[in-house]
Amino acid sequence: MLDNNLKNSPQLIVGNLSVVYPGVKAVANVSFSLAKGATLGIAGESGSGKSTIALALMKLIAPPGRITSGEIIFDGKNLLKLSDAEMVRVRGAKISMIFQDPFTSLNPVFTVGEQIAEAVRLHQGLGRAAAWAAAVKRLEAVHIKEAERRAHDYPHQFSGGMRQRVMIAMALACRPQLLIADEPTTALDTTIQLEIIQLLKEVQAEFNLSVIFITHNFGIVKAFCRDVLVINKGSVVETGPVAAVLSRPQSSYTRKLLDALRIINRE
Amino acid sequence: MRKYFIKRLLQLIPLLIGISLISFFVMHLAPGDPTALFIDPNVRPEELARVRANWGLDQPVYIQYFLWLKNACLLDFGQSYTTGQPVIYEIAQRLPVTLLLMVPAFLITLLITIPVGVISAVRKGSWFDNTVTFLSFTGMAMPTFWLGLMLMLLFSVKLHWFPAVGNLILPLLTMTLGNLAGLTRYQRSAMLEVLGQDFIRAARAKGLPERVVIFKHALRNALIPIVTILGLSLPDLFGGAFIIETIFAWPGMGRLGVQSIFQRDYPVIMGIVMFSALLIVIANLLADLGYSLVDPRIRYGKE
Numbered sequence: 001m002l003d004n005n006l007k008n009s010p011q012l013i014v015g016n017l018s019v020v021y022p023g024v025k026a027v028a029n030v031s032f033s034l035a036k037g038a039t040l041g042i043a044g045e046s047g048s049g050k051s052t053i054a055l056a057l058m059k060l061i062a063p064p065g066r067i068t069s070g071e072i073i074f075d076g077k078n079l080l081k082l083s084d085a086e087m088v089r090v091r092g093a094k095i096s097m098i099f100q101d102p103f104t105s106l107n108p109v110f111t112v113g114e115q116i117a118e119a120v121r122l123h124q125g126l127g128r129a130a131a132w133a134a135a136v137k138r139l140e141a142v143h144i145k146e147a148e149r150r151a152h153d154y155p156h157q158f159s160g161g162m163r164q165r166v167m168i169a170m171a172l173a174c175r176p177q178l179l180i181a182d183e184p185t186t187a188l189d190t191t192i193q194l195e196i197i198q199l200l201k202e203v204q205a206e207f208n209l210s211v212i213f214i215t216h217n218f219g220i221v222k223a224f225c226r227d228v229l230v231i232n233k234g235s236v237v238e239t240g241p242v243a244a245v246l247s248r249p250q251s252s253y254t255r256k257l258l259d260a261l262r263i264i265n266r267e
Numbered sequence: 268m269r270k271y272f273i274k275r276l277l278q279l280i281p282l283l284i285g286i287s288l289i290s291f292f293v294m295h296l297a298p299g300d301p302t303a304l305f306i307d308p309n310v311r312p313e314e315l316a317r318v319r320a321n322w323g324l325d326q327p328v329y330i331q332y333f334l335w336l337k338n339a340c341l342l343d344f345g346q347s348y349t350t351g352q353p354v355i356y357e358i359a360q361r362l363p364v365t366l367l368l369m370v371p372a373f374l375i376t377l378l379i380t381i382p383v384g385v386i387s388a389v390r391k392g393s394w395f396d397n398t399v400t401f402l403s404f405t406g407m408a409m410p411t412f413w414l415g416l417m418l419m420l421l422f423s424v425k426l427h428w429f430p431a432v433g434n435l436i437l438p439l440l441t442m443t444l445g446n447l448a449g450l451t452r453y454q455r456s457a458m459l460e461v462l463g464q465d466f467i468r469a470a471r472a473k474g475l476p477e478r479v480v481i482f483k484h485a486l487r488n489a490l491i492p493i494v495t496i497l498g499l500s501l502p503d504l505f506g507g508a509f510i511i512e513t514i515f516a517w518p519g520m521g522r523l524g525v526q527s528i529f530q531r532d533y534p535v536i537m538g539i540v541m542f543s544a545l546l547i548v549i550a551n552l553l554a555d556l557g558y559s560l561v562d563p564r565i566r567y568g569k570e
Contacts, residue, residue: 060468060472062468085476092473096472096473097469099468099469106466107470107488108562108564109487111563118479119475122475122479123474170473174474
């Protein structure tokens with residue numbers, strides 16, 4: 001089996017990735033790798049380029065931005081060499097993504113059940129009824145009560161935390177191997193943030209997911225990730241196991257971020 | 268929902284009374300007299316006075332209005348001064364002729380507007396989009412009467428493709444082109460706005476092919492403002508019919524309206540005004556209904 005061959009090699013290798021928007025180099029020569037089932041935090045301030053890295057991994061950089069160099073090897077294949085049609089079969093099926101704002105990331109005119117089921121129909125070729133049943137099952141997996149009934153509801157009928165649960169159910173719909181979570185808790189209330197983090201941990205184990213967690217919050221990195229990549233102005237300033245980076249930060253930028261966090265925590 | 272629409276229908280009553288009040292008095296403010304038709308040395312003053320009394324024109328205007336309103340409540344809109352036929356009959360005869368022009372114009376506009384607006388938005392800045400933008404602005408800058416006359420000049424007078432009057436093609440073309448320009452712009456900008464939304468990126472992220480992203484996720488949202496605009500543009504369509512039918516001598520309600528105004532045929536003018544008002548209000552109600560069908564966030568009457 002392919003899985004056995006790849007067991008010991010990293011699931012994702014990103015090499016010298018650069019993304020350019022007109023006049024701005026948003027991401028410059030970023031390299032990192034991710035083992036199967038591992039959790040990597042990508043930390044940095046807003047505008048540091050961390051979300052751009054996430055979109056680049058999905059090849060969803062909107063023009064006029066574009067990926068100018070590098071390679072993204074996922075499951076042994078360079079995603080940058082895939083055609084648009086081949087990439088469509090990777091997105092959602094093998095690599096999924098959840099976004100910062102669950103209020104705007106769900107389509108207001110379709111039921112949540114439909115928004116989960118459509119991906120299942122397309123990627124797994126299931127019929128309407130079977131795909132709907134799969135959608136309900138995913139909603140149950142993210143602990144939405146009365147999932148069967150709630151699947152018929154529209155996004156505006158859910159609270160913020162519930163919508164993020166729906167987004168997670170949608171991301172898990174086709175059993176992907178890698179989940180990219182782009183600031184998934186930033187738009188939520190503090191108490192809800194914790195619930196979502198716990199839910200992500202739970203589904204990571206249940207679905208055997210590798211996770212890339214993008215955040216500006218070192219507290220979340222500490223709670224959730226094994227390794228961390230610190231990004232500033234589109235470049236990697238520091239990388240390593242979270243415990244090591246937090247206790248002995250090597251770069252001045254990381255120290256500055258950590259100091260800021262400590263001051264906030266003290267107050 | 269049903270309660271909401273019944274309420275809306277009941278609100279029609281004061282609205283229609285208001286419309287009738289204003290149009291009746293404005294109509295009587297305009298100079299001229301229906302009996303001017305009889306200005307003829309052979310008509311004796313007594314005869315003229317008898318006709319005026321017969322039509323109620325010897326009464327003060329407000330009495331005339333109340334008489335009209337009383338009869339209108341019984342669906343009696345009087346008789347045309349010129350033909351002597353009941354107004355209802357006159358309108359019933361002309362309405363299908365107008366609809367023969369309006370319905371295809373409306374459908375053709377929709378059939379062209381939606382795909383052209385969508386493609387323009389998706390291929391923003393392409394030669395297709397630039398051409399469409401140029402044509403829309405040109406179209407919007409042209410008044411209907413001028414466009415109608417120019418089309419007539421080109422296709423009838425110069426090329427002899429169609430007869431200048433009594434043919435469906437040219438008035439249909441004029442009406443469609445006039446509506447097309449503005450609506451295509453609306454569809455394009457509605458679509459552009461939706462394409463920038465987060466849920467479009469999320470739809471791509473779950474691996475939906477571009478075709479599904481555009482025609483399912485984006486278009487469905489972009490139709491919401493279009494349904495509203497369509498409801499609001501129906502009065503334009505009606506107003507346009509007055510001009511276009513007159514230019515092309517199309518024997519519909521618009522032309523009847525213009526003729527009645529020139530002849531001060533008060534009962535017919537009032538009949539047409541009331542009938543158009545009713546149609547427009549109903550069209551708006553249907554637009555509201557359509558709105559709630561395309562947007563699940565809107566459920567009328569649920570506070």
